[in-house]
Amino acid sequence: MERMGTMKVFEATQIDRLTVRNRLLMAPVKTGFGGPDGTVTDQQIAYYRRRADGGVGAIIVEPCYVDSAGKEHPRQLGLDRDDQVAGLSRLVAEIHAGGARAIAHLNHAGRAANPKAAGRPPEAPSTMVCPTTGATAEPMSEERIAEIVDAFAAAAGRARQAGFDGVELQCGLGYLVAQFLAPRTNQRTDAYGGDLQGRERFAHDVVGAVLAALDGELPLIARLSASEKVPGGLESADAVRLAQQLKSWGVAALHVASGSACDSPPWYYQHMSLPEGANEALAQPIKQAVDLPIIVAGRLGDPERIEAIIGDGLADFVALGRPLVADPDLPRKLGAGEAEQVLACGSCLQGCLASVKAGKGIGCIVNPEVGQERDLEEPAAEPRQVVIVGGGPAGLTAAIVARRRGHPVTLLEQSELGGQFALAPLAPGKAAMARPLHALVAQATRAGADIRIGTKATMEGIAALSPDVVILAAGASPSALPIAGLADAVTGNDVLTGAAEIGERVLVIGGGLVGMEVAELLGHQGKTVTIVELLDEVAKDMEMITRKMTMKRLTELPVTIHTGTKIESFADGQATVLGPDGTATLGLFDTVVMAVGTRPNHDLLPALEASGMEVKVVGDALEAKQIMGAVQSAWKVARAL
Structure with a gap:
């Protein structure tokens, strides 16, 4: 590959009057490191300083709620109070010390808000359940809408006071602004609903209020979904229309992603099973329709892909979220021609979603130093063999x-x-x-x-x-069960590696991660698969989104699942099991796969x-x-x- 330091990727570039040292930005990734009151912590500051030191052009700091009703996480950053400004000023100073620009990301989650974090039911344009949280949103009054418009403006003013170089406004991904735009989520009949002009009014009011608060000193970036990837949701034509409106209202750049937090999490999080490069393709109608700098995000950490996106003019900036969690030095390595040394992200979501959801803060399977940046690694006092x-x-x-x-x-x-x-x-x-x-x-x-x-x-x-x-x-x-007749069972590992010969009718004992993967693999091969799981639910050890996607795919395959069921014995190709309805016989089976954990x-x-x-x-x-x-x-x- 041509040395990347000489490429267009590493040209200093403008967003309005803001100069960014290269075309690589850090996308706003939730860390779960904030204080319970929305203030910045030392852990957070060290985390972002490490990413700035790695050479990224600008850091779009994780989402800041503009009103506590819009919180997604108990330890989310806030911009709804003046006492949060001092900590954010320290954060900005450290990002600047690392050579990067700092951009604040403003959001209200609407129906995607976490009621436990917010301390109240979610609020949204209309009453609707968010499948991700299971909570039902309450419709906002016009008075409340006005309060939230003011809250966005006040948050922008605080971001300006804290020294941020720009502000990004979340207008997509199924959050509050996008909820007003889509007929599916906005069923209002007042001035903020009904026809397209009514549904756009909230976005118009928020953008106008934020721009007034910035007073021309900072550029405003808008983030939007090129497609929400949900039936009845916002699609490409809607995104193009919104992009054109945002430009006419005074936005300086557009940050394009896809999905909806409530309704299409695999696209929102860019799950590893989705095709790479999907968002860059979805962004093209917007790029062609609007003469503004376009930022594209979503599984774009591959060095050759970055070069192609920028070199071919598919976007003006590439925003990297998880790739910079995995390897903060990715920009520096690319610029030095050391792309082969990048610690690659696998888009597994174990550390950047599951760990945050569990309240542990963000982590990474290839970078155990995430969140530990304050604990500097010291050379050994004395080498040991x-x-x-x-x-x-x-x-x-x-x-x-x-x-x-x-x-x-x-x-x-x-x-x-x-x-x-x-x-x-x-x-x-x-x-x-x-x-x-x-x-x-x-x-x-x-x-x-x-x-x-x-x-x-x-x-x-x-x-x-x-x-x-x-x-x-x-x-x-792999562990095994001491049950008569199962001596010839193969392991899940043998199935995945192709080391075992598998018959047409397969019994999989164990419905954890390996058992589910094996069942899906065999199902795709046309095998008839029966899963027997002792617990009352399968795939409990799978990351949430991976589990949902796996379960959906299994419904389309010849796979039957028995939960709350114990294998009693196996003989002559048949399994005797004890389940919720008593003893039963399953089979005939040609092959038994043991997937009951490890020792x-x-x-x-x-x-x-x-x-x-x-x-x-x-x-x-x-x-x-x-x-x-x-x-x-x-x-x-x-x-x-």
Whole structure:
């Protein structure tokens, strides 16, 4: 690839009167790091400073609510009170110190608001349930609408006071402004509903009020959905019309995404199963219709894709959200011609959605330092000889961090690098997960670890390396049920890798993540699949959006699910089960797939401990977890060596 520092991507560019050092922006990604009162925290400031230091042109800071009724998260940033300005000023100063511009993102979630965070029911143009939260919104009075228009203006004034270089207004993604625009979500009969002019009135009033508050000093960017991807929602023609109106009202640039927070989360979050480049294609009618700078966002972290989008004039800026969570140095690496060193995002949503929803704040499966930016990594006081057993995500992470701190590292892996993570790209809709796996392997290799593939770890072999510390990261193996007749069952891993020959009629025991992936894979192959799950619900260990999409796809396949059901025995191709309605017989089956979890591989642990060696156990060898937990456990151990 041509050296990217010479490309158009890294030209200083204007948004109105604002000069940005390059065409890469950080999209507004929720962190969950804010204070409970909407104030900025030191953790948040360090997080954004790290991204600014990585070379991005401007950071569009995560959504700030303009009124507490529009909160999406208990620890969301706010711009609804004057006492929040001082913290935001500190945040802006740190972003500036890193060389980037700072842009405030203003939003009211409307029907997508979290009633627990807001302390009240959601408010919206009309009464409607948000499937994501399950809450029903209350219709806003005209007096309340006027209050919210004023709230947007006041928030913009506070952003200006805090020193932001620009303001972005959320006019899409199924939030309040977009809810007024769409007939599906706006069933009003007053001045703010009815015909198109009425439905546009709220957007017009908000834009006008915000521009007045900015008083020509800061550019106003509007974010919109090129398509809401929901029946009856806003589509391309609506987006083009809105873009033209926004320009006529005085907006300086348009930030194009897709989806709706309530109604089409896979598009809103740009799930890994969606086609890459979808948003850049959706943005083209807007780009062609409106003479304004166009920002496009959504799974655009691939270096060649960035170059093509900017070089071919498909957009003027590329906004990167999750790619900069995964690797803050992505812009710097691209500019230096080091694209192969980028830690790639797999769009898995484990850390940037599931972790935030769980109240833990944003994280990342390939970057355990997210949220820990204040805790500077120090070189080791004294190098220690480190031997790592296992080359899965935990072992690779331990190797990377230990080498970075100056420790000599030898990693022993008896088969292939990647461990359980290597199976992820083999599952339906998860091909994108190959990128973060390859990135981890490449990073460990570049770090200088002595990686020995095809080497089984033994006590003799480990002792011969004279380690000061052994990190046991041997992962986990598939568990089995001690039930008569199941000795010939194959594992879910065997199905995903193609190592097992599978018949036409398949019984899958276990409805967790692996069981569901196996069932879908076999269903696509035309197999007839029956899933038996002991719990009352399947796929409980799947990330929320992945689960919903998987369940939807399974309804279109020859897959039957039995929950609350226990396997009692198996003989002559038939399973005797105990379910909610009593004992029953299922079958005939040609193949049984066992997908009932994993057991830690720590067979070496007793001997290692008995030898007197210092031993640390990490990842699935310590406790079966999803990849983010495995990576974080290894990171913590390696940081402490």
